[in-house]
Amino acid sequence: MATRTTEQTAGTAGTAAAVTAAAGRGDGGRFAGFVRASVGLQTVSILFQAVTAGMAMSSQVGATLHDIGSRGMYAMSMLYLLAAVLAWRPGGAPARPVLYATGFLVLGTLQVVAGVLHVMEVHLPLGVLMFGLSMLDLGRVALRRMRPEEARAE
Helix, strand or coil: CHHHHHHHHHHHHHHHHHHHHHHCCCCCHHHHHHHHHHHHHHHHHHHHHHHHHHHHCCCHHHHHHHHHHHHHHHHHHHHHHHHHHHHHCCCCCCCHHHHHHHHHHHHHHHHHHHHHCCCHHHHHHHHHHHHHHHHHHHHHHHHHHHCHHHHCCC
């Protein structure tokens, strides 16, 4: 009798897992791709900022591109936060990416303020830090895409 109960429990757990997977719960569902795309766009926008920062030191066009890029980078950070929240609440993904996205938005705010105030001692290292963290986050979402069963264990 105990064996039958264990089998029934295992069958129920398997069915629940199948229903959860079919509904898209646990990995962000239909918003998982949105999260991946937003992290990718954020990383590209930060790389663009690094390139235009060098250009800004030698030309007015570079300075203008860097200024426009700062708005784009900030917008990409907000897009990432939106994607992470949508993947978490309706999608059923873990809440940790929401914390990552919030951290990027806070770092982006500090970055913009330091840039506007021309505090290069903070602005430049913070930009390098943001790019490194964004690359790590991009690697995390890419790894989750390639190995979803292992990544869900986080």
